[in-house]
Amino acid sequence: MPIDKSDRKSFFPAIEKKHGLPMSYWHEQMKKLSVKKYPEQIVFLKENHGFSQTHANALVMFSRGSKSSKRFDTLEEYLATASQEQVKTVKKIFKTIKTKYPKLDVVIAWNQPMLKLNDKYVFGVNVLKNHILIAPWSAKVIKKFTKELEDYKVNKKTIQVPSDWKVDAKLLEKMVKAILAELGK
Numbered sequence: 001m002p003i004d005k006s007d008r009k010s011f012f013p014a015i016e017k018k019h020g021l022p023m024s025y026w027h028e029q030m031k032k033l034s035v036k037k038y039p040e041q042i043v044f045l046k047e048n049h050g051f052s053q054t055h056a057n058a059l060v061m062f063s064r065g066s067k068s069s070k071r072f073d074t075l076e077e078y079l080a081t082a083s084q085e086q087v088k089t090v091k092k093i094f095k096t097i098k099t100k101y102p103k104l105d106v107v108i109a110w111n112q113p114m115l116k117l118n119d120k121y122v123f124g125v126n127v128l129k130n131h132i133l134i135a136p137w138s139a140k141v142i143k144k145f146t147k148e149l150e151d152y153k154v155n156k157k158t159i160q161v162p163s164d165w166k167v168d169a170k171l172l173e174k175m176v177k178a179i180l181a182e183l184g185k
Contacts, residue, residue, distance in 0.1 A: 011058035019049060030063035038064070075106050075113045082127040085163045089132060090125050092167045097123060100173045101180070115176075122179050123172075126158070132165065133158040136175045138182055145175060 012023050019026075033041050041060045045051035051059070072078040075094065079087045090113070097115060098104060104115040104122055114124040114137075124135040135158045136142060142154060148171055153160040 008058045008062040011055055015051075015055050015059065018055070019051075026059055027063065030059060034063070072108045072111055074108065078108060078111075078113050079127075083163060086127045086132060089161075089163060089165050089167065090127060093125060093132075093134065093172065096167055096169045096172050097176055101176055104176075117180070117183070117185055120183050120185075122183075123176055127163075131160050131162055133160055134172075135159070136179055138179050140182065141175055141178045144178060145171070148174075 015026065016022060029045075030041070033044060036044070038060060041063075042053070042056045045056040045059065046053070075090075079090060082090065094106060094113070094115070098106070101115075101117075101122075104117055107114050107116050109116075109121065109124075112124055112126050115122045121137040123137060126133040126135065133155075139157060142149070142157070142159065146154070149159055
């Protein structure tokens with residue numbers, strides 16, 4: 001069975017194969033650890049049973065009731081958790097980019113909205129409590145626009161903008177154009 005990384009159960013055959021015990025055994029172990037915190041459960045599986053981080057996380061999260069790592073299917077579902085101000089800003093960001101580059105698709109990846117062209121990610125957004133992170137899918141592009149980004153907090157792969165950001169359409173369009181050029185599109 002191929003692994004569907006959003007479905008925690010898809011890791012179970014590999015866990016059984018690697019550790020030689022049925023999942024019923026591992027579920028019983030997790031019941032014994034149910035009063036422990038997430039990090040303690042992970043450490044138990046890794047140190048006592050040689051679990052990888054991925055397998056330990058799949059088992060621990062499944063035992064805690066999270067059957068899937070996928071939380072959102074659409075941009076609207078993602079934005080339901082954001083403030084009205086952030087919703088307005090994120091929608092404007094996506095509208096600005098999609099108007100100029102209509103072939104880009106809005107997808108959810110890593111539980112965040114992204115713009116994608118075929119199989120290549122182009123641009124992402126992440127809403128946090130006090131700000132929004134925009135993420136051109138290229139560290140080279142961020143570096144290329146250093147001068148234009150000097151008013152923002154720039155991280156290695158993201159740019160922090162305020163929740164009420166007055167969307168700089170020209171900057172977004174130029175960054176996406178540069179990413180697409182880098183991708184040969």
